[in-house]
Amino acid sequence: MKKPRTMKLSLPLEEYMNPGHLACQGCGATLAMRYVLKALGQRTVLCIPACCWSVIDGPFPYSSLDVPVFHCAFETAAASASGVKAGLEMAGDKETTVVAWAGDGGTFDIGLQALSGAAERNDNIIYVCYDNEAYMNTGIQRSSATPYGAWTTTTPVKHFKDQPKKDIVAIMAAHRIPYIATASVAYPEDLFKKMKKAKDIKGTRFFHIFAPCPSGWKSRPEDTIKLARLAVQTCYFPLYEIEWGEKYILNIKPREKKPIVDYLRLQGRFNHLTEKEINLIQEEIDRNWHRLLRLCLQPEEKPTA
Amino acid sequence: MKEKRRKAQKIIFNSEKEMPIAPMSLGSMTFNLTGAWRNIRPVIDLDNCLQCGICWKFCPDTAILIENEYPVIDYDYCKGCGLCAEECPAKCITMEEEIR
Numbered sequence: 459m460k461k462p463r464t465m466k467l468s469l470p471l472e473e474y475m476n477p478g479h480l481a482c483q484g485c486g487a488t489l490a491m492r493y494v495l496k497a498l499g500q501r502t503v504l505c506i507p508a509c510c511w512s513v514i515d516g517p518f519p520y521s522s523l524d525v526p527v528f529h530c531a532f533e534t535a536a537a538s539a540s541g542v543k544a545g546l547e548m549a550g551d552k553e554t555t556v557v558a559w560a561g562d563g564g565t566f567d568i569g570l571q572a573l574s575g576a577a578e579r580n581d582n583i584i585y586v587c588y589d590n591e592a593y594m595n596t597g598i599q600r601s602s603a604t605p606y607g608a609w610t611t612t613t614p615v616k617h618f619k620d621q622p623k624k625d626i627v628a629i630m631a632a633h634r635i636p637y638i639a640t641a642s643v644a645y646p647e648d649l650f651k652k653m654k655k656a657k658d659i660k661g662t663r664f665f666h667i668f669a670p671c672p673s674g675w676k677s678r679p680e681d682t683i684k685l686a687r688l689a690v691q692t693c694y695f696p697l698y699e700i701e702w703g704e705k706y707i708l709n710i711k712p713r714e715k716k717p718i719v720d721y722l723r724l725q726g727r728f729n730h731l732t733e734k735e736i737n738l739i740q741e742e743i744d745r746n747w748h749r750l751l752r753l754c755l756q757p758e759e760k761p762t763a
Numbered sequence: 764m765k766e767k768r769r770k771a772q773k774i775i776f777n778s779e780k781e782m783p784i785a786p787m788s789l790g791s792m793t794f795n796l797t798g799a800w801r802n803i804r805p806v807i808d809l810d811n812c813l814q815c816g817i818c819w820k821f822c823p824d825t826a827i828l829i830e831n832e833y834p835v836i837d838y839d840y841c842k843g844c845g846l847c848a849e850e851c852p853a854k855c856i857t858m859e860e861e862i863r
């Protein structure tokens with residue numbers, strides 16, 4: 459063995475997520491939690507509604523996390539977090555960060571009104587949606603976060619999903635909350651930095667974290683990071699921030715935009731797609747990407763009317 | 764770190780009276796040795812290791828520890844997902860068949 463040099467880690471060594479948890483091999487949602495807790499630290503409370511994470515954490519009386527977890531009903535992540543925050547403040551604790559941690563089903567679909575309510579009140583919470591693009595915990599049913607073309611058990615190959623993914627970030631931006639960020643498990647340093655930044659902001663903060671799911675996407679467990687990286691490099695899932703619903707900041711601009719087929723071909727859920735559908739997907743990505751680039755232009759760069 | 768993990772044990776209630784009034788967690792999941800799920804095993808060739816920590820960073824099971832400035836796999840928990848081997852820039856982690 460060579461003489462040991464000191465290792466330079468890009469993230470802090472402290473872990474708040476322990477092994478022994480129940481996630482499948484190569485679970486992206488698990489990595490999302492690991493990085494978020496590294497950024498938020500010990501003084502954090504999580505409110506987790508029904509989703510994969512309520513299983514991953516472990517059954518009563520155990521937990522895999524070193525921070526308190528409040529298991530709440532499927533539609534109540536945001537309302538529970540608002541309540542926990544209010545309770546802590548009444549008890550004189552103004553420091554603890556309260557996080558609502560929900561899946562895409564719990565955010566895009568059933569939890570949307572509770573989330574909208576909290577955002578409209580600008581409650582002082584961080585809402586994290588880890589997006590695995592379907593209801594995974596109950597066996598891969600489609601959600602409004604499932605992308606066009608994908609197979610799920612409720613959108614079988616013959617009737618694959620025919621609607622595009624809901625633009626949850628635009629919905630949240632319309633609430634004019636102080637901070638919104640998209641993030642990816644393939645870019646943990648970027649996620650860490652933005653979560654640290656969000657921790658010091660007051661009001662409702664929303665994170666949309668891309669979290670590949672080998673079991674639901676029919677992908678190889680070792681491809682989880684590759685897929686998350688490709689989602690950014692193809693501009694399917696761009697990384698950006700929005701301040702007060704207005705100021706858009708692009709975090710990563712791919713040097714060359716990769717074709718979406720590179721990403722689709724690694725996942726069994728897209729196996730049935732023909733060239734025609736793949737072209738439709740590519741066109742939609744191109745449209746969304748150009749819209750985002752326009753939004754990211756600073757006011758002085760914007761063309762005048 | 765390893766010490767802390769070893770102390771974990773299963774919690775058994777002998778009667779309802781021993782249960783807490785509110786359902787709150789009393790212990791860690793580290794008693795659950797998920798290494799048993801593994802059918803391929805990552806093996807690090809430390810001679811070629813760049814000490815970059817990428818394998819540590821991407822392990823979903825926090826099953827890679829840093830000891831003496833090198834990554835060490837904790838086979839008690841490694842589920843054998845292969846992410847570390849896939850992401851290692853030096854390609855010095857190989858996935859070998861698990862023999863039990």
Ligand SMILES: Cc1ncc(C[n+]2csc(CCOP(=O)(O)OP(=O)(O)O)c2C)c(N)n1
Pocket residue numbers: 487508509510511531532533560561562563564565590592593594595596601
């Ligand atoms: C009111 C209610 N409806 C349905 C369910 C069943 N249920 C539990 S988890 C879940 C899916 C969660 O999907 P998502 O939020 O995307 O999280 P994931 O499992 O994908 O991580 C469903 C439908 C429930 N627990 N409560």
Ligand code: SF4
Pocket residue numbers: 480481482483484485486487488510514590594595670671672673674
């Ligand atoms: S089903 Fe998907 S999100 Fe859920 S634990 Fe397994 S890999 Fe993770």
Ligand code: SF4
Pocket residue numbers: 805821822823824825826827836840841842843844845846847848
């Ligand atoms: S194979 Fe997976 S679980 Fe095992 S050490 Fe590598 S990344 Fe961690």
Ligand code: SF4
Pocket residue numbers: 807811812813814815816817818819834850851852853854855856
């Ligand atoms: S990723 Fe590879 S080179 Fe980097 S520390 Fe791990 S084993 Fe060594």
Ligand SMILES: [Mg+2]
Pocket residue numbers: 561562563589590591592593594
């Ligand atoms: Mg989901």
